[in-house]
Amino acid sequence: MPNYRRARVAGGCWFFTVNLHDRRRRLLIDHIELLRQAIRTTREARPFHIDAMVVLPDHLHAVWTLPERDADFSSRWRAIKKHFTKALPFTEPLDPVRQARRERGVWQRRFWEHLIRDDEDYARHIDYCNINPVKHGLVTRVQDWPYSSFHRDVRAGIYPIDWAGDRVETGTFGEREP
Numbered sequence: 001m002p003n004y005r006r007a008r009v010a011g012g013c014w015f016f017t018v019n020l021h022d023r024r025r026r027l028l029i030d031h032i033e034l035l036r037q038a039i040r041t042t043r044e045a046r047p048f049h050i051d052a053m054v055v056l057p058d059h060l061h062a063v064w065t066l067p068e069r070d071a072d073f074s075s076r077w078r079a080i081k082k083h084f085t086k087a088l089p090f091t092e093p094l095d096p097v098r099q100a101r102r103e104r105g106v107w108q109r110r111f112w113e114h115l116i117r118d119d120e121d122y123a124r125h126i127d128y129c130n131i132n133p134v135k136h137g138l139v140t141r142v143q144d145w146p147y148s149s150f151h152r153d154v155r156a157g158i159y160p161i162d163w164a165g166d167r168v169e170t171g172t173f174g175e176r177e178p
Contacts, residue, residue: 006074006113007115008071009071009115010066010068010069010070010071011065011066011067011068011069011070011071012065012066012071012115012116013051013063013064013065013066013115013116013122014063014064014065014066014073014113014114014115014116015061015062015063015113015114015116015125015128016060016061016062016063016064016073016077016111016112016113016114017059017060017061017111017112018059018060018062018077018081018107018108018111018112019058019059019107019108019111020058020059020106020107020108021092021105021106021107021108022058022092022105023058023059024058025057025058025092026057026058027057027058027088027106028055028056028057028058028059028060028147029055029056029057029147030057031084031087031088032055032147034084034087034088035055035080035084037083037087038079038080038081038082038083038084038087039080041079041083042076042079042080042083045079046072046075046076046079047067048064048065048066048067048073048076049064049065049066050062050063050064050149051063051064051065051122051126051149052125052126052129052130052149052150052153053129053148053149054129054130054132054133054145054147054148054149054150055147055148056132056133056136056138056147057138061128061129061132062129063116063122063125063126063129064076073113077111081106081107084106085104085106085107088104088106090104092104092105092106093105127164129148129149129150130142130148130149130150130153130159130163130164131164133145133147133148134164141162141164141165142163142164143161143162143163150163
């Protein structure tokens with residue numbers, strides 16, 4: 001098993017990008033309740049705080065804070081992916097490698113993570129989560145995308161409902177350039 005170089009910071013705050021294997025599919029929003037249940041189930045077993053999250057059709061971004069003395073975000077993502085995949089009907093085509101390993105073809109095997117360094121980095125990544133549906137052309141206003149923690153933050157008084165207007169954020173923040 002590969003040993004990826006990941007920073008291990010107990011109680012750390014992280015930004016993640018997690019992608020579907022087939023980026024043309026819309027599984028995440030078509031089955032949003034299954035994804036929400038997978039996250040709830042995982043959080044019950046291995047708690048973490050969701051500082052921000054946005055779910056798009058083929059990928060998601062999240063900012064999490066882990067509990068003190070806990071640096072294991074990988075097992076949490078593995079559990080979320082596993083619970084979501086098991087709840088889905090088996091409809092995806094499998095390549096020979098996944099067939100040989102008896103794997104489903106729902107998720108990319110890995111994910112991208114970034115350890116949040118300071119308050120400015122934190123704010124920038126939270127804003128990026130919020131603006132991402134606009135960046136991808138799914139909506140023209142942040143408030144119009146229903147699968148985002150932005151609405152929770154509006155209710156808490158952190159953001160005004162009309163935050164960002166029609167602004168488009170620049171930068172890749174874990175997404176690969178086309």
